Amino acid sequence: MSLIRKIVYNKKINKKACNFTTPSHSQGDFVCPDAEKMLGRKFFECDYSETEGFDNLRAPDGVLKELQYNISKIYTSKNSFILTNGSTSGIIAAMLAVLSPNDEVLIARNCHVSVYNGLVLTGARPVWFLPERDEKWDIFKSVTPDIIEKNLKANPLIKAVIITSPTYEGVYSSIPQISEVTKKYGAVLIVDEAHGALCNFARDYTGYAPAIVSGADISVHSLHKTAGAPNPCALLHIAKSSKVSAQAVQDALNLITTTSPSYPLMTAIEAVVEFLFSDKGRTEIRKLYDMVEDFITKASNIEDVEIYSGFCDKSKILLRMKSLPALAVAKILNEDFKIEEEFSNDNSLLFLTGIGTTKRKFDTLFNALKEISVMEVDSDFTAEKTLISLPQMIYTPREAYFHPSEYIDTENAAGRICAEVVLPYPPGIPVILPGERITENNMNFIMTEKIKVTGISKN
Numbered sequence: 001m002s003l004i005r006k007i008v009y010n011k012k013i014n015k016k017a018c019n020f021t022t023p024s025h026s027q028g029d030f031v032c033p034d035a036e037k038m039l040g041r042k043f044f045e046c047d048y049s050e051t052e053g054f055d056n057l058r059a060p061d062g063v064l065k066e067l068q069y070n071i072s073k074i075y076t077s078k079n080s081f082i083l084t085n086g087s088t089s090g091i092i093a094a095m096l097a098v099l100s101p102n103d104e105v106l107i108a109r110n111c112h113v114s115v116y117n118g119l120v121l122t123g124a125r126p127v128w129f130l131p132e133r134d135e136k137w138d139i140f141k142s143v144t145p146d147i148i149e150k151n152l153k154a155n156p157l158i159k160a161v162i163i164t165s166p167t168y169e170g171v172y173s174s175i176p177q178i179s180e181v182t183k184k185y186g187a188v189l190i191v192d193e194a195h196g197a198l199c200n201f202a203r204d205y206t207g208y209a210p211a212i213v214s215g216a217d218i219s220v221h222s223l224h225k226t227a228g229a230p231n232p233c234a235l236l237h238i239a240k241s242s243k244v245s246a247q248a249v250q251d252a253l254n255l256i257t258t259t260s261p262s263y264p265l266m267t268a269i270e271a272v273v274e275f276l277f278s279d280k281g282r283t284e285i286r287k288l289y290d291m292v293e294d295f296i297t298k299a300s301n302i303e304d305v306e307i308y309s310g311f312c313d314k315s316k317i318l319l320r321m322k323s324l325p326a327l328a329v330a331k332i333l334n335e336d337f338k339i340e341e342e343f344s345n346d347n348s349l350l351f352l353t354g355i356g357t358t359k360r361k362f363d364t365l366f367n368a369l370k371e372i373s374v375m376e377v378d379s380d381f382t383a384e385k386t387l388i389s390l391p392q393m394i395y396t397p398r399e400a401y402f403h404p405s406e407y408i409d410t411e412n413a414a415g416r417i418c419a420e421v422v423l424p425y426p427p428g429i430p431v432i433l434p435g436e437r438i439t440e441n442n443m444n445f446i447m448t449e450k451i452k453v454t455g456i457s458k459n
């Protein structure tokens with residue numbers, strides 16, 4: 001039986017326990033009727049605080065230490081950390097563990113907004129680079145070792161490199177090659193692997209090894225994205241070969257995360273990792289990938305449909321219809337077929353699958369695409385421009401965050417220095433960050449009538 005479940009079970013049968021502690025629902029003695037209707041009592045029955053036997057996630061020395069140790073064995077890491085605040089908290093903690101104010105950090109700009117949060121909190125100075133674009137699909141390509149080397153050579157003080165692999169759209173970068181370069185220049189490699197939570201368990205099948213066994217120092221996995229855990233269960237791993245200290249990561253997590261981590265979520269994390277590691281879990285993952293492959297084979301036979309076939313995570317399906325703008329296809333899928341895609345850009349649609357995706361869903365999508373491919377559609381969708389050049393950074397994210405700011409009419413914003421994150425969500429990749437100059441080119445991303453700006457310079 002799982003470690004946390006065992007303790008909850010023992011507490012329940014030990015009637016002597018009489019806790020005058022948080023949480024005050026007292027393991028379900030009181031549950032708001034509406035909450036009970038939605039969640040049932042079980043959720044509350046396993047919701048404890050750090051009382052006797054439950055350990056403390058800030059300084060684990062009991063059941064949570066054992067659990068994190070077991071997880072580290074499963075992931076072949078030096079240390080693994082349970083995150084009940086998502087990969088967001090893992091990314092920020094990783095940055096706080098390795099970066100100090102004014103340290104330089106090389107970052108692929110197609111990063112999640114949490115990296116910006118980490119920049120404000122650490123005070124590190126970002127050196128941004130844009131991975132190449134794949135215009136046909138309107139996505140970023142892999143990060144190449146060459147672009148990393150070029151930047152590290154030009155900025156020898158860079159202390160860490162942050163990349164996203166797989167990307168939101170599923171594109172992998174070659175971690176073995178990139179880590180060779182980061183090691184050569186003595187930089188810590190942090191890989192946002194939030195979307196790659198299944199890859200540790202599918203290595204034999206996909207041939208792709210997770211980042212921390214391929215040379216990265218730290219990675220994060222969102223278990224809720226593809227692995228079947230509830231929002232926002234996640235893990236952070238430090239590689240066996242890494243010099244990053246586990247205590248530094250623990251200290252950083254203690255700085256930014258709640259002192260009341262959710263035991264229901266930790267129970268879910270334990271259960272999901274155990275499941276994925278079991279024969280049954282591996283069979284389920286294989287079944288998922290087989291279904292994806294089967295879908296791709298069938299959908300590719302629809303004349304109008306093309307499926308992305310680059311170096312990418314198998315749980316993502318990126319497709320386009322040759323005769324219709326992707327946004328028009330998305331509208332028809334949403335309105336006529338009640339199918340919601342994860343995301344669509346100018347040229348392609350992204351469908352996220354995971355451990356819970358059923359054959360029925362694949363069939364529904366396939367049938368819808370088949371119908372759309374023979375529809376007469378009048379489409380007047382105009383393409384929205386994606387970030388294609390790096391904005392000019394006037395202040396670092398931290399400087400801008402603490403700089404005086406004001407709201408102005410958006411129509412007057414071109415030329416001013418932005419003081420808020422302009423962020424289409426999904427995918428959660430910032431287009432303009434605080435401290436960067438707003439240009440005419442990126443004005444169409446600003447959806448609000450007013451925008452927060454800082455500084456007085458127009459030039």
Ligand SMILES: Cc1ncc(COP(=O)(O)O)c(C=O)c1O
Nearest residue numbers: 086087088112192194222232234
């Ligand atoms: C690439 C990437 N990294 C990190 C995150 C943050 O993950 P979480 O929701 O687990 O905090 C996301 C969430 O959308 C993401 O897309």
